[in-house]
Amino acid sequence: AVVSTQSGHYGRGFRASTIFVGLRFIRETMKLFGVFLVVFYVGASFSKDVHIIIEDVIHQPPYHKTFTAGGNSESAVLEEVMNNAVSAGNMTYDGTRHEKWGLYITTIDGIKADESKFQYWQILHGMDVKNLKPSQYGASSLVPKDNEFVKFFLKHWK
Numbered sequence: 001a002v003v004s005t006q007s008g009h010y011g012r013g014f015r016a017s018t019i020f021v022g023l024r025f026i027r028e029t030m031k032l033f034g035v036f037l038v039v040f041y042v043g044a045s046f047s048k049d050v051h052i053i054i055e056d057v058i059h060q061p062p063y064h065k066t067f068t069a070g071g072n073s074e075s076a077v078l079e080e081v082m083n084n085a086v087s088a089g090n091m092t093y094d095g096t097r098h099e100k101w102g103l104y105i106t107t108i109d110g111i112k113a114d115e116s117k118f119q120y121w122q123i124l125h126g127m128d129v130k131n132l133k134p135s136q137y138g139a140s141s142l143v144p145k146d147n148e149f150v151k152f153f154l155k156h157w158k
Contacts, residue, residue: 047070047071047072047073047074048072048073048074048076048144048145048146048147049068049069049070049071049072049146049147050068050069050070050072050078050081050144050146050147050148050149050150051066051067051068051069051129051147051148051149051150052065052066052067052068052069052081052085052090052091052150052151052152053065053066053129053149053150053151053152054066054091054108054109054151054152055151055152055153055154056111056153056154057154058119058154058155058156059111059154063109063111065091065109067085067090067091069081069082069084069085069088069090071084072084074146075143076143076144077139077140077141077142077143078123078138078139078140078142078143078144078150079102079103079139079140081144081150082139091108091109092107092108092109092110093105093107093108093109094106094107095107095139101138101140102138102139102140102141103138103139103140104138105121105123105139105152106121108121108152108154111154113154117156118156118157118158119154119155119156119157120154120155120157121152121153121154121155122134122152122153122154122155123135123137123138123139123142123150123151123152123153124150124151124153125142125144125148125149125150125151126148126149127145127147127148127149128149129149132149132151
């Protein structure tokens with residue numbers, strides 16, 4: 001395109017005023033879009049709910065408890081979700097911490113996994129409560145998704 005400063009045209013019949021109107025429209029649209037982003041960001045909920053299931057069928061009577069641990073940050077690992085649940089009075093837990101592997105859960109709601117009987121708390125998780133899979137990560141590394149189910153299941157490893 002040829003630019004002619006004398007006639008106010010930018011080649012091929014476009015006038016300078018047309019380009020400036022177009023730029024003004026883009027600028028105003030960006031302002032509105034920016035306001036929308038701020039409103040969306042402020043109004044959006046950046047927290048997640050995790051549905052917790054605790055189950056012990058080894059001891060008698062069997063123990064089963066479910067609750068939703070809400071208000072967790074999107075990046076919260078399971079241990080943080082558990083700490084929030086403790087603060088809300090929904091559960092208790094204890095464990096040992098390994099320098100490299102993180103938290104090893106030994107007790108949930110007063111039910112201790114007896115290592116001499118080869119017991120441990122297995123962590124299962126998934127979006128479908130009827131199809132939970134064993135976690136490849138521990139409580140210090142697993143990042144549950146929003147509305148995911150996490151099950152602590154007292155189990156024998158032998």
